[in-house]
Amino acid sequence: MELSEPIVENGETEMSPEESWEHKEEISEAEPGVGSLGDGRPPEESAHEMMEEEEEIPKPKSVVAPPGAPKKEHVNVVFIGHVDAGKSTIGGQIMYLSWALDTNQEERDKGKTVEVGRAYFETEKKHFTILDAPGHKSFVPNMIGGASQADLAVLVISARKGEFETGFEKGGQTREHAMLAKTAGVKHLIVLINKMDDPTVNWSNERYEECKEKLVPFLKKVGFNPKKDIHFMPCSGLTGANLKEQSDFCPWYIGLPFIPYLDNLPNFNRSVDGPIRLPIVDKYKDMGTVVLGKLESGSICKGQQLVMMPNKIVIIEHKSIICPGYNAVLHIHTCIEEVEITALICLVDKKSGEKSKTRPRFVKQDQVCIARLRTAGTICLETFKDFPQMGRFTLRDEGKTIAIGKVLKLVPEKD
Structure with missing residues (x-):
């Protein structure tokens, strides 16, 4: 599974013995992601x-x-x-x-x-x-x-x-x-x-x-x-x-x-006595720049000086990472189902195909990993090796494509 996630430093923990089966499976490099996570603010x-x-x-x-x-x-x-x-x-x-x-x-x-x-x-x-x-x-x-x-x-x-x-x-x-x-x-x-x-x-x-x-x-x-x-x-x-x-x-x-x-x-x-908060909605030029917005709090009078944010600040986008417990929507063939990432097994080097010997705590942008997913309901699928069309999937969240991948193995649910 290859992710379209932003860059964050990664940490690793030791991998348990019962999860070593994934190292025996062959994995090829996944296709690049076609989208990235948004900030969720339409x-x-x-x-x-x-x-x-x-x-x-x-x-x-x-x-x-x-x-x-x-x-x-x-x-x-x-x-x-x-x-x-x-x-x-x-x-x-x-x-x-x-x-x-x-x-x-x-x-x-x-x-x-x-x-x-x-x-x-x-x-x-x-x-x-x-x-x-x-x-x-x-x-x-x-x-x-x-x-x-x-x-x-x-x-x-x-x-x-x-x-x-x-x-x-x-x-x-x-x-x-x-x-x-x-x-x-x-x-x-x-x-x-x-x-x-x-x-x-x-x-x-x-x-x-x-x-x-x-x-x-x-x-x-x-x-x-x-x-x-x-x-x-x-x-x-x-x-x-x-x-x-x-x-x-x-x-x-x-x-x-x-x-x-x-x-x-x-x-x-109206919160007239509160701090001034005016989200900017639009702007146009007419004898100078005119901004439009709704005054959510406070009051404004003629000649008053206001601070517009951001003010000489470089905005660094901070978007979420993928870690165990992350929920997304799985699109596989014609099926759409909610899934939870229950475990991250290992990272896979995109060039050499080598698998890491330690278990990652989370996954960042452009990394390939082997992960375990649990669906909310029962769906029909196959491994990518046996039936590629039934084993190729996409993960989406908040209207954005966050990852693409393929099914390597079906793991029975433990009682």
């Missing part, structure tokens, strides 16, 4: 991707405040949900401008959001930043980056026959986005049942309740409190019904429309 990858292309930021629609009026609370709202559920359309209705959030040509050509689009609007009580997260599964890291900036999330669901089921069933992004939003720290969730004007729905209360009944158990399982953290409402992103004003099409809905509901939300708890 939101930072998302931020890096967003910095690669400048985006046009729509001008905020200002609401003139009367003299002596209290300062408005700033709230970040992220729109999440399955691809084509109508997130950008609803955002466009709010901004009185179609495609206000899909700001680059690629997104407008494809009709799919790729980056996390931003737009701004104000109500009587609050100043809102809309974050339109991509719904396609290929851009989940971008969606995580958007959710990590948000104070509350708006989960957009398509009520159209077939689309709701596609987004909610296994493989759809509705489930994953809701789970990732909770993981990113979003405490309040508004569920917009969109496309209620579709001919397959026609503002049906039965269809609305059906979507609610399927969503509530899952959202509760993720960690949201249905009574305190979740609010459902029907709407039409295409016509704007029930977004700003109560719609005559759904007299059965007695709650506030979307924007008035946002305006009447209680203030969010």
Whole structure:
């Protein structure tokens, strides 16, 4: 097994006699690894991707405040949900401008959001930043980056026959986005049942309740409190019904429309007295360099000098090593199974093929070793010598390929 792991000094211990069988087996040099371990921080990858292309930021629609009026609370709202559920359309209705959030040509050509689009609007009580997260599964890291900036999330669901089921069933992004939003720290969730004007729905209360009944158990399982953290409402992103004003099409809905509901939300708890912490999300140039981010803690005033980290520091990546007890995902032929590395037997010299006489404590990047793996369940495989296609495997962790190898021997499980 050859690993794609970073360089760390190695230590060795004596090898026990019962493990000497591995020295009798022939082993050839494994192929180089095709990937390396990441640092497990997709939101930072998302931020890096967003910095690669400048985006046009729509001008905020200002609401003139009367003299002596209290300062408005700033709230970040992220729109999440399955691809084509109508997130950008609803955002466009709010901004009185179609495609206000899909700001680059690629997104407008494809009709799919790729980056996390931003737009701004104000109500009587609050100043809102809309974050339109991509719904396609290929851009989940971008969606995580958007959710990590948000104070509350708006989960957009398509009520159209077939689309709701596609987004909610296994493989759809509705489930994953809701789970990732909770993981990113979003405490309040508004569920917009969109496309209620579709001919397959026609503002049906039965269809609305059906979507609610399927969503509530899952959202509760993720960690949201249905009574305190979740609010459902029907709407039409295409016509704007029930977004700003109560719609005559759904007299059965007695709650506030979307924007008035946002305006009447209680203030969010802020750590104003804490140390200043502002993770940088994006940057652009306009009369100098402007940085964007969410102030997680503390307060900032005009003219205040801040320290941006890293500050004249060389970053040395410190990634994990592989040692006994390490868990990964084994991909062998068409089978995918969780495995645990229970023992490292010896190192193998890549040039000479000689095996070390001592047992390593861990393995580093570009080393070849003989290791013992235990699968979580029963799988079908063969030794590489007898059947190469059934004995060649890959180990992956956190979406990265960390090692490739081959099966040398099948060891019966001891009682």
